[in-house]
Amino acid sequence: MQITRRRVVVTVIVLLGASWLTTLTVLIAQQPEAGVPSPSELRTTLEQALNSKDAKALETVLDYPPSAAADFAKSYAARFTQEGARDVRVTLAPAGDAPTTATVTGVLADGRRFGYPLALKEDGGNWSVAFVPPFSP
Incomplete structure (x- = not known):
């Protein structure tokens, strides 16, 4: 078998593609799971994040696709800032x-009051907020 320039180029391209796929797979696998270890920590983190309009803290408790969670959290926090939301409280139910x-x-x-429900999700011991209607099973 003769080594040609074309074979070398094809081999290099295949190796680069395989390396890229491996790196991408490892990065996805190493992403931390969304959520916190307990409902009480979820309530506290969510309440503090919304009161301080902290997108990073909000992102940690979102059950949202990882590729879009940061942007969603930034938009959500920005809307709270835009509306001048304050005195935010989070209550969990059932107790x-x-x-x-x-x-x-x-x-x-x-001065108007606002309120809305959010569904909670527990997955493998991690509690997060799911931005879907809070349907109970």
Whole structure:
């Protein structure tokens, strides 16, 4: 078998492609799981993140596709800033070790109150906020 320039180029391209796929797979596998270890920590983290409009902290508790979580958290925090949201409170229901809903309440800049429910998700001991309707099983 004769080594030609074409074979060398094809071999290099195949090796680069395989290296890229391996690197991508490792990076995806090493991404931390979203969420925190307990419902109470989830409530505290979410409440603090929304009050301080901290997108990074909000991102840690989102059950959202990892490739878009940072952008979503930034947009969410920016909207809270834009509306002048303050005095944000988060309550979990039902009470206990297995809540299914977080209710976010607060006051807007013009004094109007707001509130909405969010679904909670527990996966492998990690608790996160799922931005889907809070349907109970």
